[in-house]
Amino acid sequence: MTTVASFNIDYLQYLTPNGELVGDKKPRIATDFEKLKSIYELMVLTRTFDSKAVALQRTGKLGTYASCLGHEAVHIGIGSAMAESDVFAPMYREYGAQFYRGVKMSEVLNYWGGDERGSNFSGPQHDFPWCVPIATQCTHAAGAAMAMKLRGEKRAAVSVVGDGGSSKGDFLEAINAASAFTLPMVLMIVNNQWAISVPRKKQSAGRTLAQKGLAGGLPSLQVDGNDYIAVYTAVRAALKRAYEGKGATVIEAITYRLSDHTTADDASRYRPDDEVENARQFEPIKRMRKYLMSNKQWNEQLENQLLETSKKEVEEAVDEYLSSGNPGVASMFDYMFADMPHTLEAQKQYALDLEEKSNG
Amino acid sequence: MTTVASFNIDYLQYLTPNGELVGDKKPRIATDFEKLKSIYELMVLTRTFDSKAVALQRTGKLGTYASCLGHEAVHIGIGSAMAESDVFAPMYREYGAQFYRGVKMSEVLNYWGGDERGSNFSGPQHDFPWCVPIATQCTHAAGAAMAMKLRGEKRAAVSVVGDGGSSKGDFLEAINAASAFTLPMVLMIVNNQWAISVPRKKQSAGRTLAQKGLAGGLPSLQVDGNDYIAVYTAVRAALKRAYEGKGATVIEAITYRLSDHTTADDASRYRPDDEVENARQFEPIKRMRKYLMSNKQWNEQLENQLLETSKKEVEEAVDEYLSSGNPGVASMFDYMFADMPHTLEAQKQYALDLEEKSNG
Amino acid sequence: MAKVTLVEAVTMAMDHELGHDKDVVIMGEDVGINGGVFRATKGLAQKYGEDRVIDTPLAEAMIAGMAVGMATQGMKPIAEAQFMGFIYPMVEHIVCHAARMRNRTRGRLTCPLVIRAPYGGGIHAPEHHSESTEALFAHIPGLRVVIPSSPTRAYGLLLAAIRSPDPVIFLEPKRIYHWSKEEVENDGEEYPLDMCYVIREGEDVTLVTWGAMMKETLEAADKLAEQGISAEVIDVATISPLDMDTIAESVAKTGRCVIVQEAARHCSLSSEIAANLADQGLYDLQAPVKRVTGYDVIMPLFKMEKKYMPTTERILQAVNQVLEVS
Amino acid sequence: MAKVTLVEAVTMAMDHELGHDKDVVIMGEDVGINGGVFRATKGLAQKYGEDRVIDTPLAEAMIAGMAVGMATQGMKPIAEAQFMGFIYPMVEHIVCHAARMRNRTRGRLTCPLVIRAPYGGGIHAPEHHSESTEALFAHIPGLRVVIPSSPTRAYGLLLAAIRSPDPVIFLEPKRIYHWSKEEVENDGEEYPLDMCYVIREGEDVTLVTWGAMMKETLEAADKLAEQGISAEVIDVATISPLDMDTIAESVAKTGRCVIVQEAARHCSLSSEIAANLADQGLYDLQAPVKRVTGYDVIMPLFKMEKKYMPTTERILQAVNQVLEVS
């Protein structure tokens, strides 16, 4: 018996739950307080938005909505590590990453408000829309990365999948594709411990989810997903590798879904309250604030200001959303094909006539 | 940065290409010469069958056929390590394993001769038929293993996939299932270096294919797939683990496809001759014969006798196949449902009338 | 005898079979403690244990593949696709294996599994949660495809599906999960799997539908009755294999047929029914066969979904068209 | 100008587009040095390099998913499913993404990809290598589904498919890959993607078909001509969206229609065509619409495949039936 291959999975953390900076080699971002403050502001804005969106749903003004409560560090870590020219392939709750990239809050609301116009969002036009069929975004990202590679561009694609999604063939085939083609991509696993009601341990008996990357021999690691500095640093390094033509990296970010799965879910049916209570200690915003405060970069007054402006910004977005009307009957037909086939023309005419009749 | 998980992939070989026994701890099978002789006989019979099947296809007496030339050790290694009560989920060329389990040569010919009756084969009735949609047999095996587990049986399921098939979602999802449910199964990868015209290195940049099992934290190893003793030993150990409720094992057997992919393929279009020539040195039958001979368990006379009886046995199977007729028009309808719906009754009647008309 | 909704009848049928046949297991995402996102498996994990009602990893190909594997070994898995929009990774196993296992092995191995999936629009659900692609499965030989449109039929048909020695795709019209309550006795009585149901007898026109469109179709029949027009209403229920005889018989009587379907129009079940009328039924037809269907477009997100779905008005319009002809 | 077979015309079209548009790439299993198992990509890897003609790992979901990803980024991937029987792992990406990307993003991202697959029976192939499930894709809104039945149309339609700004499922009837040769000029002239072709004009009956059944249908038309019966033959070619007008016009002229299809019958393209005739075409029909189709069974292994496939005799029989009616 000889050993032909050996692998390790490492774990990266810089910011403890208490907001203390640890680790031997501190990354530059750890003391770039201007950047960290703006990140902190976006984290708070995102959370403000999130709770407003849940409230909108509760009052019948929004459809089912997937909260991002507790994911702010990992999402914004991903978004802020990426270049605009990189391609982002999200699942459905990474608003923090998308806000950083220029997607508007009103657009997120439009999407969950049942309006396709939401996916025609601002920010990098090459980014993928939200992707509900779990893990399929991973092979799309592999395709985008392939396009970059074939065109010789210094760009990368970043996909996000959940702990649940990490079980699905598409994620595993994307790892394999990244390996076979040496693709410039980063495969993020946002492990928030739950896939609706199914706990992480039911997805796999593997010690980590990151080790799924070993299947293709990809560098694979875990990071503290509630630690913005760790996420940013890991994604940044992975992107650098990708730009240099060295291929893909798998990063499992450990975090916790502090909310229900979506507003259509009731997590109390399957999840012990004390687990959630316990997880709150580790949530990302608190530790960032503590870190900034202990470094005299933040204070109560700034905090109150921030809450104020965030609230206002969110209100404006909500107003914009609520006044967006509906896309109209013709819109069901107009985006099916570049050139509308005449069979569809006829159906469109029928629908428009019907609409006119019912209106007039 | 802390290390949270570490993994190794080991490689197992007992019988060198020269037929020498190596390794510190010899398994009992290595000196069970009665067993080894019968295995050797089946290897030779399988090869005799194989070349006859190719010849039948060349003369228009068989459809497309997938040769197993060079795979005799790994296939028979698997088949002979399994208990009859275990469930075998093959791909399409593991005849050696199936012969050991009681499938008849004429049945294999029936299948490739375009007759469904071939898949209603002898041997354990719970075994899966040949599976053309690549890797789907792996999740079937996981299902069979799940059934065993739920029923508390001391049995296991064994699936086989190729180097090509190891890229497909089904194989990777089966690994994940085996991990999540601690299934009694063995996932074999028969790495014969080629998936039709696509070489092993294009499937994955991973150092091994066995490491795909690490995704689920499964024990994963490589064996010399041309070494019957290594294959048998590894599969046996994996089955023992499975019976004990410890879960699944991934075994990558390294071998070489000495033939074209199937009789419909012409490997000379994409594969250098010298690679094949070189691979012949490592083929499994020669080394087994050398080993038996050097241990005075085999000689020229036995060899000639064996070739003779093998040929005769194969001829008999061919006769049986050639005289099997066709399954009849009704058979297209009769196995669709346990209770034939009346719409199908009507179609069947129409087809039978047509047949009668064209015959009479 | 309890008054139950359609989804409760689904639960009742599974409960009955779990209780009576130890080979029956439920598997899928969130079917366990959570009881399913529509509560269709509510209480079953608690009652029968997590070995009978199994939460799986999130991998539909695996779910379908394992269900095939289990079914070949004599179990009777009821696998859930959480929404029909997520059934597609199962398609390879359904088409290449479930539908073919019996035929391929000449009956040596069989595939007595059920795949349940809630389907259809109209509940303000997110993207991919509202489609009706039953025609895809209806086209595949070797599958039974069943769609109940009432609590009673949901119970009887699901029992039959679970007991069926062959694979059944069981699609649940989730818009009417809670529409009406019926007294359903939990007596284990199954319904036949190849029969259309005449829900309401009539003389002037035959309305053929299935699933949630039953609601609008019955509404239309009511309105027609007010106008003195008597509509026969048929629930196709077992959409494959199709009991065309019942439909043809009705059209032979009424001479007129309107088919109502939520799904897109092209190459659908409504096409099949109309095609049969254009052949064996041609001489019975006193008017063109009209189809009231979804458009050949992507099911819109929910702001517009009502504009996509066939309405009572559209049905009445079509009925008027076929009645105008004399 | 060279005389080429259908498969050679396919190669020619891809060659042309690889040469003229650097965004075009081919990807799939064995499409590279090997030139594809049917040699459809023969010589292309050698000519354009392995970055343009890409051998992929064996993973169809990955191939389809990557093709979607590449297409959204402005490339024009031509992905091959080695046989239609192996297209099923692609279904989720085709249905949920390729067909929907433009609509979902209101045109921000589009999906100009082609998925090519050889399909159909009659070549003595192994299990899963002979099916015809074009109806599955025809039912999905947002896809174009195209089937050529001659070298000329293969060339023109494939060019159009590759250039199409929307996804196209391009199914190649492999039984007639080498059936006939035609002079096809490699001039880059594409054919429209929403038009049926009247292959042969006639007065007495309309024969509608597509793909490899064109062979038997034309044979039947020849035999009918010998009997003095003039059959109009239509190649549907673009099966979705469907050019029903051309078919309806023909039936308006002949009053009689026989639809010939290799695929299973239930919920298929033949159903759709007949259904339209039962509606808008009803008053033109002088006889029932007959469909000559595959049975609703699993395509048998090759010993019996000829008994499955519609024959010239079956077509003639159906024509006789519709002609008997007066």
Ligand SMILES: Cc1ncc(C[n+]2csc(CCOP(=O)(O)OP(=O)(O)O)c2C)c(N)n1
């Ligand atoms: C293919 C597919 N199957 C099922 C679903 C239904 N579904 C939506 S989210 C979800 C759980 C996802 O869990 P995870 O991947 O951990 O992501 P999280 O929601 O926790 O962020 C499921 C099962 C889906 N959207 N797509």
Ligand SMILES: Cc1ncc(C[n+]2csc(CCOP(=O)(O)OP(=O)(O)O)c2C)c(N)n1
């Ligand atoms: C899903 C699927 N895709 C494609 C094919 C066509 N095909 C048959 S065998 C094969 C290559 C398989 O290679 P490998 O897994 O290495 O097994 P080997 O034939 O070498 O034993 C391919 C692509 C198939 N049968 N199924």
Ligand SMILES: [Mg+2]
């Ligand atoms: Mg999760």
Ligand SMILES: [Mg+2]
């Ligand atoms: Mg191989």
